[in-house]
Amino acid sequence: MSDQRSNRSFSAIAWTRFLLLLARAWVRRHIVRAWCGLRCTWHSASDDRLTIDLVQQACAEHIPESASLDWKRDWPLTGAMTEQKQAKQQEFAKDIAAMANTGGGPIVYGVDETRVDDRSVAERIVSVGEVTETQMRELYQAANNLIYPAVAGLKMVLVSDPGSAQSVLAAVVPDSASRPHLIHPKGRPDWFMAPWRNGPDTMFMSERQLADEYRQRDRGRDQRDQEMEAIWSSAMKACGAVRDKQWIIGVLQPERSPLHRRPIQRSQARTVLDWCDRNQVGLSELGGDSPVSAIYVNQHRELHRGLRMFYRATPANSNVCGRVEVHADGTIVMAVHRSEGGFRERMVSLDGDVAICDIEQLGLDLAVALSATRAVFGIAGDYTLRVGVEPGTQIFRRSEQMLKGGFMPWDEADRVPNFRTVTGTIGTDTPTMAAADILELIRDVVHQTGQDLSFSTATALPRLAESPEVTSAAND
Known part of the structure; x- marks a missing residue:
């Protein structure tokens, strides 16, 4: 009897030790x-x-x-x-x-x-x-x-x-x-x-290791370039960018994806877009023009699932159209289009015309989204930003300063024969650096039209560097 008690006591002690070791491990x-x-x-x-x-x-x-x-x-x-x-x-x-x-x-x-x-x-x-x-x-x-x-x-x-x-x-x-x-x-x-x-x-x-690292760097850049082209092409098709229906498109892509890329969660995309809704800055709010904002026209719209992404989009027959995509790797796509009804009726709308103020607003929208995507997806490092008009156009409309939301009459001398898509690197060491790099790229895009950035845009972008931190509640 005593042997049985001793055995049970030994088993209990051994079991307790095992559980303690397991807990510590x-x-x-x-x-x-x-x-x-x-x-x-x-x-x-x-x-x-x-x-x-x-x-x-x-x-x-x-x-x-x-x-x-x-x-x-x-x-x-x-x-x-x-x-x-x-x-x-x-x-x-x-x-x-x-x-x-x-x-x-x-x-x-x-x-x-x-x-x-x-x-x-x-x-x-x-x-x-x-x-x-x-x-x-x-x-x-x-x-x-x-x-x-x-x-x-x-x-x-x-x-x-x-x-x-x-x-x-x-x-x-x-x-x-x-x-x-x-x-x-x-x-x-x-x-x-x-x-x-x-x-x-x-x-x-060693020399061989260095050679391998440089080859890997080049392969990584080639892969990101291919991914950028695929996302750009997909956005064009999704927007319906065809002749005489020009869209201003911006793609903000991290140069290095998160180490462990996971399927994007609806909560992640919603966190990014809701934060953009709360912190979006419009040129009209700063006393400037009345541009089309991809963030604003899609506020509170339904969130749809796509291929490794979620998106919001306006109906295709709207006077002003917008599309926002949040991808699993942290890439953001924003696009806007202003149909003939999106220009003031008293101004003559031309086939394929694009409002310059819409390009500037796209830069503000992308700057707002940058902070949110970095926080939610845990991205450290620089981004690549591409901004352009698809399909291409030569007609860019200047805002009428005396008439809110109006545009200057078209002058054939303002035609832009060689407008090009612009791509650049956005440094993210500090929010100020990121805002300055986005500002410079948007300035390059606008300069092609013969105009300079509006005072409202030039002052708004640096202010976005002071935006509050994003709560990454969607890191799930």
Whole structure:
């Protein structure tokens, strides 16, 4: 009898130990996945997933360094501008470039390390203390000036706990479409080398690795170009862009898709479009013209599912038509068309005429959508923007300043014989940079008509850089 009790007691203890081990393994796996998630879906410095609690849990569980996670004890740049500080700048740039060349991930400063099972693991927070704007600016300058090409989408995030005065700095490095990123090795300013992470260790690429990376970069660009052409062609067909029915089309495409592209959820598309509805800026609201806005004419319309996207569209027989598409990779398509009834009746409408103010409004709409798509889809890095008129036209109508919503009578001298579609890169290191790049591209489009941007557009786009952060409730 006592043997049976002893056996049952032993079984209960063994079972309890097993459950505890299983629970600890689950917690550890959860923490590791949380850190990996920063690499896969990081999108803004306000993301609340990176917390002091998460860092403390990583220390308690002795989470090891890996190819996508690096622990650092000290602040990366210290001291005056001496040879020692220059060496630290080069070391900092090397760490950033290596992470970008290996798929991206966070480098966390302010975490002491120890060795466990011959691996470097997080042990405790040592805190980086208070950080000034000057110190942050130095980090960005070192990364931008010492890495070739610079890593687009790099984020420096200070995470602190006022209650315990603990703070860490996370340099969140995106997976880069521009790799390989090169640096000058120490003591060899005339050399370039490409660092990469082999697990937790940093090494330099061989000649064959470099050749492979450059081929992969070219293939990636070719693929994105093909995808852009396919999306542009699809948008033309969906809009019904045929002779004498000109549409102004804009496609804003991330240069690198999210690491784990998933089927787009209706909630994601709705979050993007609802945010655009709330934050859309119209030229007419700024005392300017009365253009057609793809966002405004589609407000509250039904959301339809398409091929790896959702869209809203006005009825085809409307005087003013608009279409907005949200794609699974974070691409945004906006298009507008103004039929003869969309121009003032007292003005003569010509076959194939396009309102210049509609082009400017399209730029404002795309700038609004950029912030939302980056947040919802977790996109870090630059975008490609293409804006044009399909099918092509030579007739662009100027607004009548004395008559709200009216247009100047057509003058044959205003004909534009060689109007072209314009494509450019939109940098997203800061909202101000993104707004400035969109402004320049739209200016290039409008300049072809012999006109300059309206004062309303030139002042509105920079203001959009101050738009509130998007709540990424649709990251599901």
